[in-house]
Amino acid sequence: MEIIVSVTGKISAEHGAPVCGLGIGAPGVVDGEKGVVRSSGNLGWENKPLAEDLSAMLGIPVTLANDANAAAYGEYVCGAGKQYNSVVLITLGTGVGSGIVLNGKLYEGNEGAGAELRHEVIRFGGEKCACGRRGCFEAYALATALIKQTKWAMEKDRQSTLWRLCSGDIESVNGKTAFDGAQQGDKTAKQVVSNYLRYLAEGLANIANTFRPEAILIGGGISAQGEKLTIPLQKRVEKLMLGHGRYAPVKVLAATLGNDAGLVGAAMLAKNNSL
Template sequence: MNYFAGVDIGGTNTKIGVLNSEGDILKSTSIKTESIMGVDYTLNKIWGTIQNLLEELEIDEIMVKGIGMGIPGPVIDRKIVGFFANFPWDKNINISEKMEKISGVKTRLDNDVNVIALGETLYGAGKGFSKSVTIALGTGIGGGIFIDGKLVSGATGAGGEIGHMKLEKEGKLCGCGQKGCFETYASATGVIRETLSRLQINKNNSLYKRIDGDLNKLEAKYVFDEAKNGDKFSLDIVDYVSEYLAMGIGNILNVINPEIVILSGGVALAGDILLDKVKEKLPNYALEITVEKLKIRIGELGNDAGIKGASALTI
């Protein structure tokens, strides 16, 4: 029996699992990434955690045939990270080479949202589809494109950065430094920014009461919760977000023409109150033929998607 390790590296926490060749997680855990301590420290800590999991499972290290890693940043040739989002590490580090020296195990990596897309495609909501796009709707917006058995990473690892499609000329400022990006309107950050702006003017709504008038308590989840309760103010926000989400997805459909779009992340958990509006508005932005048989589903794997997808990079 062969085994594989899947590693989902985040800015604060890193999720690590040991899987069999069928993609089943046998045991998993989460550790602090501590990127401030340096790349070598973090990689050694990850390998030490994998060793501990193997010991608990009574699996010999020699049975581990691959380590797959999801990393926040563009990845070239599944080995070199062009730059690290929110990590104080140098550019163009060959993480694969470093990890292989530490562990003696073949290591491959890809962008963190790409591995989520791979996990959902192989084991989750996209299983059985050969052309899929996964959109991670969280603090920002990330994407993973899976076509005919392969992830589309692009020439320099930036393939799938759909959050930075431009939806408005000279629009709202994005964290990337440019303006009008998809994620400035339809991410959790975008939801909060628009809601805060409106709450400055309109405080006569159940959402304002939900946060006891303390704008620092606002979360995107509260907006969707109050919309489900019928709060008109919150419903207007959902309508606003769904318009931009439909626009962004429509652009993707016109370029990629996938069979299925998988939505993951916190905003996607809003469920039907958001999805129904997106589906209603989608024909305004996408060619009819791209929508006719399209499936839109919420991701099924949750926090396991990254671990499962990462491990599949080496299977």
């Protein structure tokens, strides 16, 4: 918090103008309306009135949102979602994040505890999830799940190009390895990518059916795969979702703001609140 106060002061001095509002995207369950971090494992906070505390230190209004929600809003305002009114952002990395913007408004659920699309079950009795249930989308969509599948397939196919791609060191497999192998035509790599996309598509089709957004944006490290990811994913989602994409299409697009999405979104939410 002290660093935030100090940086805010520096920005104000550099621009010769006061900072008129501050937006924060914080990890955990965040009640944006009340400005309270309900619980954040990463920060060790419980019911922390962050907006009020910072506002008292800075003397300006402070707007708070969950970091994934702020990222969704950022992509909606000036990223991959800027031409749409309703978008859902799914970030795929070491964690799965999600944020929902409906008709231009961020949807956070009661006390900010909603929009947790990663815990939709896509396989009853499936892989164990950190939330305690089994078969959640996150358990299949994580980059670590893809890496696990890649390693497993490599053990079964010693001839696969995947071995060459990681110089024979299976521990250096990352979220990109299977995509690279598939690009080079390796059968085992193609199978791994295909399975991964199958699970992603099940989750995204549920999202498409629930919200019917104009676009679902894919962020996180894996979005660097661009159309290699989004085109096959779009086709699969269309097959699964209601109406098979014959009406009210749902585009699947790569997010474009990267790590800046949360910053931009938090700033825009603060701007909206101070207007």
